[in-house]
Structure formats: structure tokens, C-alpha cells
Amino acid sequence: MNEGDSSSSRSFLQVLLAVLGTLTVVLVVPFLQAVLLGGLMAYLVAPVNDRLSRRLGATAGAAATMLATTVVVLAPLLFVLAVAVDQAVALARGAELPDVAALESFLSERFGTSVPGAEMLVEPLGNAVEAGLRGLVGSVGGILGGVSTVLVGAVIFLFAFFVLLRDGDRFVAWIRAVTPLDAATTDELFARTDDLLWAAVVGNVVVAGLQAILTVVGFAVVGFDNVVFWGVATFLLSLLPVIGASIVWIPAVGYLLFVGNVPAAVGLFLYGSFVISGSDNVVRPMAMRRGARLNSGVLVLSIFGGVAVFGFLGIFVGPVVFGLTKTVIELLAEERADPRGS
Template sequence: MNSADGTSSRSFLLLLLILFGTLSVFFVLPFLQPVLLGGLLAYLVYPVNQRLTPRLGRTGGAAVTMLATITVIVVPLLFILSAAASQAATLLRGAKLPDTEAVDAFSQEQFGTNAPTVETLSGPVSNAVQTGIGGVVGDIGGILSGISAFLVGGFIFLFTLFFLLRDGNKFIAWLRTAVPLDTKTTDALFERTNDLLWAAVIGNVIVAAVQAILTVLGFLVIGFDNLIFWGVTTFVLSLLPVIGASVVWIPAVIYLVFVGSIPEAVGLLIYGSFIISGSDNIIRPLAMERGAKLNSGILILSIFGGVAVFGFIGLFVGPVVIGLTKTIVELLADKRADPSSS
């Protein structure tokens, strides 16, 4: 084959790659969240799978690891989320509505006798609520479609988890041979990806879990109810930069002051400041020793941007994507500075 034929063949292969690669992306996009979730969970439990594979084989080790993961992690997590949702509903039902007469009096005092009252405002609101409820109840087809989508997503999640556990090594080996990069650059990318995944998945989860447990213990001593809800809320907020557990315990301190429980409020303020929030300064550097090494502003953007694009799973995917982008730019800068390394 002469050089012209080789160039033509390569160009045609690239065209086919663009065509079929684009189609593949469109095929995966509707199920991106369960695929990403399965991949992250496979990364989390892969060390267990590595220990089981020599004894049970690749398929047996992956099956046992997947069943153990569902039993130990997924099922308890679903129960916890269900209990948290139930407790959240209890909190909403127990919330006291303001005195409508007092609200009307305040409104008229501030805005005059022509100010709208709670009764006049309740009519349009009630109609809007009834219309919304009617739409939700009437859309049986949408509900069934949602159930079907959930089942399909669950199947894809389990499929991804199992095959990444079983064939993850083969997939990584294929990537190493397929990417048109030298060995040093490929190793640097894989090492950086591993560090970013560790920081985003394991490091952040450890920090959030510790802060959630500490918050629940503090609330338990004070005598708060619905502890599962507060624990889940603290865990989720602790995954977010800047926000953290303080968004939960500081309002609790304010509430205790308003109800006259001053000693409890002072105790929670000290405990929250030094133990709950202070633990972040101790645990995060240890848990994220192999950290993302991203600027704080970029880290915040990557997390919230990831949530906006990928949903909840973007909490973990966002920093990985931004971190890899930064790494690729640095590798390109190195190659520009030292062309002989390419």
C-alpha cells in the first residue's frame, strides 16, 4: 500500500470514527447517570473484587462483589433515603402555619386597607394547586413511563457495575493501547484520573459521612427528632464546598435561642464550631491526601457545574472532568516546552 492509499484509508477511518462515535454518544446519553453511577460504585468496591477474583474467578468474583455491594450499600441506602423522606414529610406536616389574622393585620398596617389578605390570595393559590394536582393525577401514562425508565436505569446500572468489575482490567488495558499517546503521558493521565476519583468519591464521602454522624450525635444529645432526615441533609450539604454542615447546625442554634433553650443553644454552638465544622479541617486533608489539587474557585465551579449537567452524580464527576482538563493542559504545556518528550 502506497502512502496515498494509507492517507486515504486513515482519513476514511477517522470519518467512520466520528460518525459512529457520535451515534454511540447519542445512544449512551439517555442513560448517562446510571452508567456513571455504576462506574463510580465499581471504582469504590474494586479492591474487594480484586481479593475475590483469584478465588472465585473473574465472573464469580464480580457477581459476589456486586451482590455484596447491593446488600451492604445500595439496599441500606435506599432504606435510609426512604426513612429520611418520611421524616421530612412528618416535619412538613408538623410545621405550624402563621396566624392569618395577624398576617392580615400586619399587611394592612404596612400597605393600607387595600392590601391583599390571606383569604383573597388563597383563592388563586388554591386553584393553581388544584390544577397542578389534577395534572399530576391525570398523567397516568407519565407515571408508568417514569417507572419504566427507573427499571431500565436500574438494569443499566447493574449491568455497568458487573461488567466493569469483571472486565475493568481489560478495559483499562485496551485504553492504554488504543490512545495515541506515549507511555509516560498515558501513565500520567491514568494516575491523575485515579487521584481525582479518590478525592471526589472516597475523600468527599468520608468527610461528609463524619460530619453527618457528628451532627446527628449532637442533635441526639439535645433531643431533636427525625435524626435520619437531619443526617442525610447534613451528608448531602457537606459534599458541597463552602456550604457544609454549618447550614444545618447554625439554624438549629437559632431555633434553640428562639424557644428559650439557651444552654442547649450555647452547647450546640460550641460543639458545632469546634467539633462538627472543625473536623473538616482535620479529616479532609487526611481523607483527600491524594486530592484534586484544584483552586477553590475552580473546585466550586466544577461541583456546581457538574450537578447542573449530570444531576447529583455531578458532585463526583464535575471535579474529575475539570481536574483532567487541567492535567491535559499541563501535559500539553510540558510537551511544548520540551518537544523531544513527544
Template sequence: MTEDDDLSSTTFLRLLLVVFGTLSLVLVLPFFQPVLAGALLAYLVAPINNRLSRRLGATVGALVTILITVIVVLVPLLLILAVAVDQAVSLASGAEIPDLAAVETTVQELLGTDADLQRLLEPLSGAAETGLRGVLGGVIGIVGGIPAFVVGAVIFLFTFYYLLRDGDAFVAWLRTAAPLEPDVMDELIERTDDLLWAAVVGNVIVAGLQAILTVLGFVVLGFEDLVFWGIVTFVLSLLPLIGASIIWIPAVIYLVIVGNVPAAVGLLVYGFVIISGSDNFVRPIAMQRGAHLNSGLLVLGIFGGVAVFGFLGLFIGPVILGLSKAVVDLLVEIRGTSGEIR
């Protein structure tokens, strides 16, 4: 085969790659969320799967890992979410509004001025009704989406299983298929691992701790619907610039309004020092293994990821931006080594 024939074959193969790669992307995109969820979960439990696979074999080890994950993680998580949804519905439908006259008296005593709360709360009644309708519409949408959920669950489980069983083979294939030098490919894989650890494991540890601390504070103060508040605090703690303070600060305001000023002061101090302050101590420990993401990239990656990928974008967005920066850094290193730039 001549050099021209080789060039022609390579060009045609690249054209086929573009065509079939595009078609494959179109096929996968509708199920991108369950595929992504399966990949993230496989990454998290990979250390357990590796130990089991060495003793039981790749197939049995993957099946046992899935069984353990379902029993220890997924089932309790679904039960907690079910309780949180039930408490949210109960909270939305049965929440008691404090007596306005007593609230007005408390506000007047604190501020030393008159306060007509009835007039202030009138616009909120329409907003509350709209919000309740939105919740009911969301419940109806969830019920209508049950068939799609079943399909997504099947794809999630298959993705989870095959990445556990054949994950090492997939990484080895990437090393072979990627047109990169082995040391460059190893560096890229290592940086991807660090980014995933920082975005997934590190942030989840910090958010989980803040949720637990918030719930403990609410237990002492006698708040109800603790599972709901714990889940909401956990999710919001994953977001930069928001965190658990968006939960405990309104709780402080509520305690002031109902006249329980000592409890409000206690929660205020506890919130600043313990709940929000824990971030400064725990995050550096949790991020020791992971990559240190630039704060600007982190914020943009999280909110952009949520806008594009939904909830999973909390973790994937920063990884994508971090990988983009890593690729640029590697290109600069390669060009610097080759003497093109210094």
C-alpha cells in the same frame, strides 16, 4: 498498499469514527446517569473486587462483589432513604408552629423592641402551600417514573458488573487505543485516579462525618426526624460554601425563638467548634491520597456538575475540570521537553 492508500484508509476510518462515535453518544446519553453511577460505584469497590477476583476468578469475583455491595451498601442506603422520605413527609404535614404570642414575647425580650410576627409570617403561608404542592408533584413524578427507574437500574447493574469484571481489560484497551506515549498515558490515568479519590471518597468521608456529628448534636437536644436531618446534612455538606452550617444554624435560631437559649448557645458552640471545625482536621487526612483541587475549580466544578449531570455532578464536575487542567499541564510538560517552550 501505497502511502496514498494508507492515508485514504486512515481518513475514512476517522470519518467512520466520527459518525459512529456520534451515534453511540446519542444512544448512551439517555442512560448516562445510571452508567455514570455504575462506573463510580465500580471504582469505589474495585479494591475488594480485585482481591476476590484473584481468588475466585474475574466473573465469580465480580458477582460476589455485587452481592456484597447490594447487601452492605445499597439495601441499607435504600432503607435509610425510605425512612428519610417518610420523615420528610411527616415533618412537612405535621410540623407544629410555635405559639406566636410566646415567640413574640421571646423576641421582644431578646431585642428589646416590639415584634409583630403574624404580619411577618403571612407571606410565608402562601410559600408553604406552594412548597407542599411542589412536594406532592414531585412524588407523583417519581411514581410516574418507575418504569424508567427499572430500566436505569438494569443498565446500572450491567455497567457495574462489566466494569468490575473487565475493568482492567478496558484500561488496557485505552492504553493501546489512545494516541499517547505510555508514560504520558500512565500519568493521565494516575491523575484521574487522584481526582476521583479527592472528589468522591474524600468529600464523602467529610460529609458523612459532619452528618453524623450534626445528628449526635440533635439527639442530645431532643430533635426528632433524625434520619431526615442526617441525609439533608450529608448532601448539603458535599456542597462548597454551604456545608452542615445551613442545618445547625437555623436550628440555633429555632431554639432561640422558642426560648431555649442555653441549648441554642450550646449548639452554636458545638456547631462551630465540632461540626464545622471537623472539616479542617478530617479533610487533609481524607485528601492525602487525592489531588488537591483549586478552590475555584472545586466550586465551579461542583455547581456546574450538578446543573449538567444532576446529583452525580457533585463528584463528576470537579473531576472534569481537574482533568482539563491536567491535560493542559501534560501538554506544557511535553512541549517543554521537546524544546518548543521553556
């Protein structure tokens, strides 16, 4: 094949790759959440899968790892989520709207005077609360109505999980073979990707899980009901930067003050400040010791941007994308500074 034919063939292959690559992306996007979740789970349990695969073989090891993960992790997690949803629905349906007479009595006791205009405040507030609660129950009903979509996503998740467990090493080897980079640069990219995944997934989940457990303990001690719901809410909110667990326990302190339980409010405030929120300063540096650090402003942008693009999993995917972008820029800068290494 002469040079002209080779150039034409290469150009055609590049155009074909662009077309087929675009079609592949279009096909995968509707199930991207399930595929990403399968990849994250495979990454988390990879050490267990490696040990089992050495003893049982690749296929049997992957199957055993997936079964163990389902029994030990996924099934209890789904049970907790089901209880949290049930408690959320019960909380929404059982919530009582503010009573005008009770509010006027409360304000009179606190401020020593009657507030005849309280009804004007309570009526729109009550309507807003009622609309919000109905919206919450309606959202739960909509989620339950999409069972078929959930089942399809679950099948794709399990398939991606199993395939990546069984063939993950071959997939990584294929990426190394087709990547037009030298071995040292490829190793650096894989190492930093591992650090970013560790920080984004393991570090954040450990911190959020600890704060959720501490919140449940504190709420149970002061006598709150529906602690599973509050624990799940704390866990999800603790994954987000800036917001954290304080958005759950601070309103609880305000509620305790509102109902006149001052000792419990003071106790929960101290416990929340020094134990729940304080645990972040102690545990996060330990959990993220392996992780590649991002500027706090970049981290906030990467997480919220990731959520906007990838949904809930963007909490983990966003920082990895930003971190890899930073890594590629640094590698390019190193190559430009030392052109002999290219």
C-alpha cells in the same frame, strides 16, 4: 494499497468514527447517570473485587463483589433514604403554619410592645410556607411516580457495575492500546485520574458522612425529631463547597432561640462550630492526602458546573474533568519545554 488509497481509507474511517461516536453519545446520554454511578461504585470496590477475582475467577468474583456491595452498602443506603423521604413527607405534612396571636404574643414578650401589623406579615408568610410544603410533597409524589424510569436506571447501573468489575482491567488495557501516547504519559494520566477520583469521591464522602453522623448526634441530644432526614440533608449539603453542614445546624440554633431554649441553642452552637464544622479542617486533609489539589475557586466552579451538566454525580465528575484538563495542559507544557521527550 497505495498512499492515496490509504489516505482515503483513513479519512473515511475518521468520518465514520465521528458519525458512530455521535450516535453512541446520543444513545448513552439518557442513562449517563446510571453508567457513571456504576463506574464510581466499581472504582470504590475494586480492591475487594481484585482479591475475590484471584480466588474465584473474574466472573464469580465480580458477582460476589456486586452481591456483597448490594447487601452491605446499597441496601442499607436505600433503607436510610426511604426513611429520610418518609420523614420529609411527615415533616412537610405535619408542619404548622404560624399563628398570628402566638406571633404577636411572642413579639410582645421579646420587645415589650404589641405589633398590630403582625397579621400582614404572617398571612403572606403562611401562604408561602403552605405552597412550599405542597411543592415538596408534590415533588416526592413525582419521584414515586417515575418508578419505571428508576427501574430501568437500576438495571443499567447493575449491568455497568458488573461489567466494569469483571472486565475493567481489559477495558483499561484497551484504552492503553488505542491511545496514541507514549507509555510514560499514559501512566501519568491514569495515576492522576486515580488521585482525582480518590479526592472527589472517597475524600468528600468521608467528610460528608462524618459531618452527617455528628449532626444526627447533636440533634438527637437537643431533642429534634426526624434525625434521619436531617442527617441525609447534612450529608448531601456537606458534599457542596461553601455551603456545608452549617446550613443545617445554624438554622436549628435559630429555632431553639426562637422557642426560648437558650441553653440548648448555646450548646448546639458550640457543638456545631467546633465539632461538626471543625471536623472538616481535621478530617479533610487526612482523607484527601492522596488527592490532587485544585484551587478553591476552580473547585467550586467544577462542582456546581458538574451538577448542572451531570446532575448529582457531577459533584464527583466535575472536579475530575477539571483536574484532568489541568493535567493535560501541564503535560503539553512539559512536552513543549522538552521536545526531545516526544
